Amino acid sequence: MADLTINKVETRILDVPLFRPHGFATTTATAQPILLVTVTLENGVVGFGEGVVPGGPWWGGESVETMQAIIERYLAPVMVGRPVNELSGILVDFEKVVANDRFAKAAVDIAMHDAWARALDIPLADLLGGAFRKELDVTWALGVLPLDEAVGEVEEKIAETGHKSFKLKMGSGDPATDTQRISELVEKLGDRVSFRIDVNARWDRLTALRFLPKLAEAGVELFEQPTPAHDLDTLREITTRIGVPVMADESVCSPADALEVVKRQAADVIALKTTKLGGLKESAKVAAIAETAGLACHGATSLEGPFGTAASLHFAAATPAISYGTELFGPMLLKESYTTEDLVYENGVVKLPEGPGSGLEPDWDKIESFTRK
Incomplete structure (x- = not known):
């Protein structure tokens, strides 16, 4: 051929x-x-x-x-x-x-x-077994923001795009101050939407064991990678001790990593990024390992643009193992896109684009304007 x-x-x-x-x-x-x-x-x-x-x-x-x-x-x-x-x-x-x-x-x-x-x-999802769903839930991730700005952004996203789940970044500041900030945010808005945290592997064991219970008491629904990627013993301790689901992200960059997390019972959910895993073929291996072991997968993001996000969306639409929603919101962070049509975000979901391949077409004028000279 x-x-x-x-x-x-x-x-x-x-x-x-x-x-x-x-x-x-x-x-x-x-x-x-x-x-x-x-x-x-x-x-x-x-x-x-x-x-x-x-x-x-x-x-x-x-x-x-x-x-x-x-x-x-x-x-x-x-x-x-x-x-x-x-x-x-x-x-x-x-x-x-x-x-x-x-x-x-x-x-x-x-x-x-x-x-x-x-x-x-054919749509990209057809190469992956075919889409069995046409839309997926999307969690919105906030950067590290002061409380009033975070409240404003959550309110804005609820009104504009109907988001029901929000991820809060932690790990860059004083843990006590960060925990207080997050707890106050959950207290203000937790009766309307759900909140989870992502520490990006920056807390040590004692810090995690001191502050995660306070965040659990505040109503945080999920802890994403609170401790270093290599420390599966502590991740397992958090998973079995605190009573809030734990998601492994930095700890899972390959199918072998996923298998080790399963064997060590170190997490409840795996953050499945097609980027960090090396593409769609390797991502399918991780999804199969997690599904077989009874772990959920979350369609995570590296803040891809429209083409990368659409590919991950096609993968998630064709992969039942991705059962813990997604955060495929990368294009929403961009001031401007570089495709002729945007992905559709509404009512807290993102729609699977139609058409061959990813379903998106390039806007070459915009691409030229963003190209690094």
Whole structure:
């Protein structure tokens, strides 16, 4: 099938402004760097993927700059000249030339899936077993904000898009002050919506055991990765001791990690990011491990743009293991999009886009304006 042969792989770095600064445990982002990857087939079909990390290399060691170098110098030569429907073999061969670098691999994995689906004129979800749902719940994540600003943003999202679940970032400030801030926010609004926290693996054992019970008492419904990724013993202790579900994020960057979390009984939920896991194929392995063990999966985000978010949405729509909702809200943080149509967010859900591939088409004028010169 020569028309499915990969003709070229191209990358460009976009710097897309956010509508407001977004605070993580160790950094604050005012714009989102996105590596836009295009895979062009011999028949002229183009697929799109995105290399995105949440706020920069502090999270997993990769950045848009390192991803661009890895893809152009090492991964693209493995791809060019091979049919895109040999995707599994291409991914196997990636491992012979590049260890780890899962965010970079995810970008080209998704671009190849997108190109293949567009060439077949089918939705991306059809390559993954078919969508059994057309919309998914979306949790809105707040950055590290003062109490009054957080209350205002929650009220705004309830009114504008009907969000019912909110994630609160912690870990950058004094734990006692942070805990008081979150507790007051939950007290003000917890009878209308649900709240969860994400510490981004920044608390040690004693800090977690001191403050998480207070957050549980305040009504927080989920603890996301309160302690370091490697410390599964403490994560298990929190999971079994405090009585609030625990979600592993930084602790699960591969199927082997997921299996270890299952064996150690270290979490109740796995944050499944197609980016950190290396793409859709590896994400399917993690989903299968979690589902078999009775753990829930959450469709998590690295704050991808529209193409990356749409790919994760197609994956979630076709994967029953993702049973704990999603936070696929990345495009909502962008001041402007770079697709001709936006993903639809309303009533606390995001709709699965229709059409071949991801269902989205590029706005090349906007892409050019965001391209780093």
